[in-house]
Amino acid sequence: MSKRALLEVIALDVEDAVAAQAGGADRLELVTDIAADGLTPSVATVTGIRAAVDIPVRVMVRLADGFAAGDAHRLVGVAEEMRGAGAEEFVLGFLDPDGAVDLDAVERVVAVLGGCRWTFHRAIDRAADRDALRKALDGLAGLDTYLTAGSAAGVDEGLPTLLAEAARGGEPGYEQRVLVGGGLRLDHVPYLLSAGLDAFHIGGAARPEGWTGPVSQAAVGEWRRVLDGV
Template sequence: MSKIEVIVLNDEDAKIAEAYGADRLELVTAIGEGGLTPSYGAIKRVVNSVKIPVMIMLRPHNYSFTYQKEEWDMIREDIRIIRELGAEGIVFGALTEEKLVDFDILAMVLEEADSLSITFHRAIDESKPLEIYRSLCESPHKINQVLTSGGKPTVMQGLEGLRNLVKDSMRDNDKPVIMPGSGLDINNIKFIHQTLQAQQYHFGSGVRKEGDFRQSIDRKILQKIKGIVYSQA
């Protein structure tokens, strides 16, 4: 049965999302900048307000997915606090200047993360998703989920690439789960799910009133999406 992950910005979002169908949450701040690491206070409030797993965006800046070794101390401190506050895991992605996975930084992050769940985020869509995905599969460092729109701005535009990614991921249960995300909403999820049959889906503004992050989560929309994904399983 497919699971639904929902982006939340605060504890009120989190409680609504949990009550109306979300299986897991991703907590971010500065969503208008693509999402950055939230404050420790926000993490604590959200984690303590729900029983479902909470993933935390780990992204110290918004101008690229390339990180310098000098930023490592800050990233490591964030991971330590995230773990101590009881979050399920982190959402992270790092690329080299050549748009390949930065395995040096990723290895340090995963070692520090220890038992936390890891989602490699849409940094993968900056390059060639299938090639990046396969390189992640071959890495000795365990990634649990990969959030991707198939190398295109939205899932609908990236369906062909996502088909290949989902198919590749299902060849081995040990491979990271492909989680389609970007542009998913009540109007397209039935077609997308029938096409991909992915194990997880990631929703952002598509579960908000008027499709706007400045508005609250729409309970009815989230419930309907949950019904569609579950009925199509």
């Protein structure tokens, strides 16, 4: 029997988290300030959500809109604060002004995560050279996932890249799981599953009322059924 596809849902608060788990989410990405594409949430939010659900929670480490690290010392402090609050999984990713990975900032944050598992997020979709980024990050402790649409423009544009990268699984820099997200729609899922991609990330798709409304258990449940081939 094949393992079931992973469904990760963005949660902003406890209400979102509870609805996402009830709908069949396997994991949460926890952020605040979605207008800035998701920043590090408060300690209170992290502890509240971890108490309310029993699925894994990945906490964003990001202080400002865009993909620059900004003040690396502050980033490290935030990562330490989240670890202190009990966070065990993380999401991060920083680029330099030339679109290369900011390896110094990434390594400084990873150094305080104590081997925790983490996702390199959609900064990869803005990278000047995706392959070089993956190879630069190869071997970093805890890196187990890339969140990507294959393109900055979203999954529609990025499908060829997603399929090409999935086909390289096992090569250096390509051992990590590909978590597809960014303009992802339900009608993409059967095609992606047939190509061997088995992890999916949704935000707005879980919110029928838009980002001002909560995560809908029913919307998450619909994704769960499609992923399970029901």
